[in-house]
Amino acid sequence: MAYDYSRFLRNEKLPHIWCPGCTYGIVLKSFIRAIDSLGWDKNEIVVASGIGCCSRLPGYVDFNTLHTTHGRSIAFATGVKIANPKLKVIALGGDGDMTAIGGNHFIHACRRNIDITVLVFNNNIYGMTGAQYSPTTPKGAWATTAPYGMPENNFDVVNLAIGAGASFVARSTAYHATHCEKMIKEALLHKGLSVVEIINACPTGFGRKNKFKSPTSMLLWMKDKAVQKAKADKMSPEELADKLVIGVLHKEEKPEYVESYDATVGLNKGE
Amino acid sequence: MAKNVQFMMGNHAVAEGALYAGCRFYGGYPITPSTEIAERMAERLPQVGGRFIQMEDEIAAMASVIGASLAGAKALTATSGPGFSLKQENLGFAALCEIPVVIVDVMRGGPSTGMPTGPSQSDVMQAKWGTHGDHPIIAVTPASVQEQFNETVRAFNLAEKYRCPVLVLTDAIIGQMMESLVIPEPGELEVIDRLQPDCPPEEYLPYDMDKDINPMPAFGSGYRYHVTGLHHDETGFPTNDPVLHTKNTKRLIEKLEKNYDDIVKVEEFYCDDADILVFAIGVTARSAKDAVLQAREQGIKVGLVRPLTIWPFPDKHLDKLISANNVKGIVVPEMNLGQMKFEVERVAKGRCEVEGLYSLMLDPILPSEILEKIRRFA
Numbered sequence: 001m002a003y004d005y006s007r008f009l010r011n012e013k014l015p016h017i018w019c020p021g022c023t024y025g026i027v028l029k030s031f032i033r034a035i036d037s038l039g040w041d042k043n044e045i046v047v048a049s050g051i052g053c054c055s056r057l058p059g060y061v062d063f064n065t066l067h068t069t070h071g072r073s074i075a076f077a078t079g080v081k082i083a084n085p086k087l088k089v090i091a092l093g094g095d096g097d098m099t100a101i102g103g104n105h106f107i108h109a110c111r112r113n114i115d116i117t118v119l120v121f122n123n124n125i126y127g128m129t130g131a132q133y134s135p136t137t138p139k140g141a142w143a144t145t146a147p148y149g150m151p152e153n154n155f156d157v158v159n160l161a162i163g164a165g166a167s168f169v170a171r172s173t174a175y176h177a178t179h180c181e182k183m184i185k186e187a188l189l190h191k192g193l194s195v196v197e198i199i200n201a202c203p204t205g206f207g208r209k210n211k212f213k214s215p216t217s218m219l220l221w222m223k224d225k226a227v228q229k230a231k232a233d234k235m236s237p238e239e240l241a242d243k244l245v246i247g248v249l250h251k252e253e254k255p256e257y258v259e260s261y262d263a264t265v266g267l268n269k270g271e
Numbered sequence: 272m273a274k275n276v277q278f279m280m281g282n283h284a285v286a287e288g289a290l291y292a293g294c295r296f297y298g299g300y301p302i303t304p305s306t307e308i309a310e311r312m313a314e315r316l317p318q319v320g321g322r323f324i325q326m327e328d329e330i331a332a333m334a335s336v337i338g339a340s341l342a343g344a345k346a347l348t349a350t351s352g353p354g355f356s357l358k359q360e361n362l363g364f365a366a367l368c369e370i371p372v373v374i375v376d377v378m379r380g381g382p383s384t385g386m387p388t389g390p391s392q393s394d395v396m397q398a399k400w401g402t403h404g405d406h407p408i409i410a411v412t413p414a415s416v417q418e419q420f421n422e423t424v425r426a427f428n429l430a431e432k433y434r435c436p437v438l439v440l441t442d443a444i445i446g447q448m449m450e451s452l453v454i455p456e457p458g459e460l461e462v463i464d465r466l467q468p469d470c471p472p473e474e475y476l477p478y479d480m481d482k483d484i485n486p487m488p489a490f491g492s493g494y495r496y497h498v499t500g501l502h503h504d505e506t507g508f509p510t511n512d513p514v515l516h517t518k519n520t521k522r523l524i525e526k527l528e529k530n531y532d533d534i535v536k537v538e539e540f541y542c543d544d545a546d547i548l549v550f551a552i553g554v555t556a557r558s559a560k561d562a563v564l565q566a567r568e569q570g571i572k573v574g575l576v577r578p579l580t581i582w583p584f585p586d587k588h589l590d591k592l593i594s595a596n597n598v599k600g601i602v603v604p605e606m607n608l609g610q611m612k613f614e615v616e617r618v619a620k621g622r623c624e625v626e627g628l629y630s631l632m633l634d635p636i637l638p639s640e641i642l643e644k645i646r647r648f649a
Contacts, residue, residue: 079338
């Protein structure tokens with residue numbers, strides 16, 4: 001029997017706003033399956049987002065949902081988590097949300113190691129506003145604000161998160177839907193700040209002008225580029241130069257923010 | 272029982288007032304001359320079972336208090352002019368999404384970094400119009416350490432009751448000075464909590480447009496709903512319907528207008544027979560009070576109109592006094608280059624002269640300066 005996603009969706013709010021060929025629907029399904037597999041109470045789940053195409057996702061899922069201002073989802077989520085640490089808090093956003101306008105919130109949440117799961121939907125472009133370059137647009141790629149090619153260097157979201165102190169960092173892609181589900185599940189189970197960078201395709205904004213003939217060709221690009229971590233560990237830097245390593249790329253146990261705070265200030269709320 | 276009297280700094284009194292009102296979350300960012308509020312909350316919140324966080328910037332601080340409020344906590348942040356500018360983005364979010372939060376702005380000289388340690392009253396208009404779009408706002412204006420406490424309690428009550436962000440608009444002098452503060456006993460001041468739904472979760476509408484105030488259950492309480500900074504329908508989901516957008520925006524503003532008598536608090540000092548008025552807030556009102564007393568000794572019929580709520584503007588109070596007393600002139604002293612004066616003129620509608628008295632000198636406006644203006648109308 002086909003998997004029943006409707007149990008987690010606000011079905012009356014569908015269809016979603018995403019373009020044909022957009023991979024966000026695939027990731028939404030991975031996200032739902034990951035949460036389902038944990039058996040969590042819907043009432044305890046909070047999903048916060050910022051502004052952009054993927055930030056419309058919370059509206060479609062039947063949890064406590066919060067669609068905030070551009071880049072600020074993690075800052076809102078921080079307040080939610082501290083006020084009620086029993087809640088399972090997820091903050092999601094695109095590459096613009098998380099690494100440009102919200103970059104400050106992203107790195108400081110990683111540094112604090114607060115128990116929030118951050119999902120970065122990286123499609124290398126500002127999709128909603130019409131294909132402007134983002135901090136993850138590859139150098140040389142076309143964007144409406146980079147008509148001669150992207151002149152800037154780009155961020156590696158995974159390295160950024162690890163450098164800032166996140167205690168769980170993984171990467172997956174929309175093509176690897178089952179793997180993506182697994183990465184999200186592991187991130188949700190991790191105590192502390194967990195980040196999953198999910199490589200996505202924006203055929204409308206990025207693909208058409210960057211030599212991807214179809215949405216399918218973007219998915220195949222993900223398939224060709226991706227190397228599982230176990231395999232990547234055996235490859236040389238030269239072999240990995242043009243590859244995208246997927247899997248759990250960093251994991252460590254370290255004190256979680258709210259627990260550390262409570263211990264430091266002598267607060268025992270029995271939570 | 273002996274009263275609990277403490278000699279306290281104005282900023283600390285804000286913190287104590289917040290705790291009295293039930294505040295259990297503070298998200299802030301350091302800025303002079305407001306920082307003592309954060310410091311006090313950092314120390315005191317854990318003692319009452321609350322939590323404090325110093326966020327990475329003012330934008331995040333404002334976001335964190337909204338998040339905490341959605342999770343059911345009464346939440347406070349405090350700042351000064353430059354930080355207040357940064358908070359405006361999410362202040363608008365709180366206004367549209369009807370999230371109760373309290374924001375303190377300890378005004379200092381601007382624009383920009385301006386005069387960090389100098390008092391000012393130049394955020395009166397930023398308080399009203401700082402965030403974009405038509406929106407509701409409530410701002411209370413204490414003028415003593417006792418009022419820093421009491422008006423902060425009232426700010427929380429108004430935020431909870433009307434589901435609206437409420438500002439405590441104070442200044443560096445009131446915030447930094449020390450006076451005696453009588454800390455009320457628990458129960459002595461009213462403490463209001465937000466309305467909770469009495470319907471089953473599946474029937475709950477977060478934004479019923481036919482109601483002024485909707486109940487606000489906390490995230491995690493079993494009422495699952497959607498909150499968005501986009502204009503939304505009664506379910507909280509985005510809509511592009513211009514009719515609904517108009518209806519909702521008007522509803523947000525009208526819910527305050529309809530409750531003017533409950534929200535707008537004004538002290539009328541020697542106003543009964545006054546045909547000259549002084550209109551002043553905060554530290555300037557203290558000088559104005561002295562000026563009024565001196566003028567009365569000289570036989571001048573002058574009174575002070577001192578709003579403890581500057582937004583919504585005390586139109587009704589002022590309008591009634593101008594008509595009833597056949598007022599000749601109004602003096603508006605303020606520590607800026609004229610912000611409240613134009614609001615007073617708007618209400619006066621040409622019935623009397625309105626004269627501003629402005630100062631950027633960082634010292635309070637002196638009673639003698641105000642007296643001089645009063646005498647011109649006498």
